Amino acid sequence: MGIVAELKQISPLMLEKFQRDSSLLDIFFSVKYLPESHFWEEAIYISDNSRLSIQKDSEDKFKKFKWSDNQQREDTKAEFLREWQISELSLGKSWHELHFLLTGYTHTDKLPFLVSGNSLNNLPQIPLNNWSFFNLVHKILNNQRHIEKYTIPTLDIDNLPLVNAILGGTEIGNKEGYGKHRYLTPDEVRQVAKALSELSENGFITRYKQEEIKQKRVSIIDCSEPETVDYLTQYYKELAAYYIEATNLGNAMLLYLT
Incomplete structure (x- = not known):
């Protein structure tokens, strides 16, 4: 069936309840x-x-x-x-592609809370994993810029926000399987919503199209199907709208894989 990413906005009072007693999280999802x-x-x-x-x-x-x-x-x-x-927002099994286009990193990179601009002077330093080490060696062999011991996003510099809207947040509870639940505070939700809006639909599509024409692309995005950009853009729009709705309501956010 595959792993699915979901988000669920909750009230600040509910987040406080879960912070006091994270065992309630499992019951919360059964009440649905x-x-x-x-x-x-x-x-x-x-x-x-x-x-x-x-x-x-x-x-x-x-x-x-x-x-x-x-x-x-x-x-x-x-x-x-x-x-x-x-209701919660489901991103289906396309969250890998969405996460990459939003952040420039694959899901194997452990990112911090991220709403930074994608510029040469404003990139998070993430410890190298196997995939990013391969990319780093490729850059060195081609005399391209690299950062020792750290990886940088493989997206082209576009001065638009990098947004960890899917795999971000602070871990909470003891959920097994695909990792713990994570949460964003209302202020963090507001920052993510603002960054997603600044990225914009056009910016998201441009990132996809720039990736599409590269000779060496990340394997998680299948650019061979012309409809790929359409359904990924639809997911981006739903994600941005969900964060904006949560911001307008002053809500926090739960993020999780299932």
Whole structure:
């Protein structure tokens, strides 16, 4: 099925709740599937039998959690259901390509919080991994600029923001599988939204087209299909809109792979 990247905006109060008790995160995501959740108003593609099974599993998981008392359970349930009135944003399996076009780095590079301009004097220094070491050697052999012990993004310099909008954030909780949940504070969400807007749809498309004409491209982007730029641009627009919506509401953001 592949790994999918998702984002879920949450209220600042909800972020504080998770920071106090990160074990609630797992329960939070199960509440999405309770019978009274807003999710089912949109999930018409799920059959009745599957729906009942999913709802039962979610109810069982919620009830088995170690609540201090019934009042806490019901209050938390109501709070979580309100949060799910705003759906998560799924970036599908295209998050690798999106992340590269937004940051200039592959998903194997561990990036910090990043909303920097893509200029020669303003690049994050990231320890080399196997892929970036290969690129660095390639630059040295061709007498190109390099930074010792660090990698630089392979995107062309365009003086537009590099934005870690998908794999950024501070880790929280003990999620297994594809890594922990991460979060952005409301102020960080605002900065990311601003940077995505400054990049703009045209800037995003230009980055793709510059990558498309390179003789040596990153392997994660398949430029052989003409529709690739269209669906990646659509994901960019949805991502930017989701961050702008969260900013307007003063919300924080959860980021995760599933």
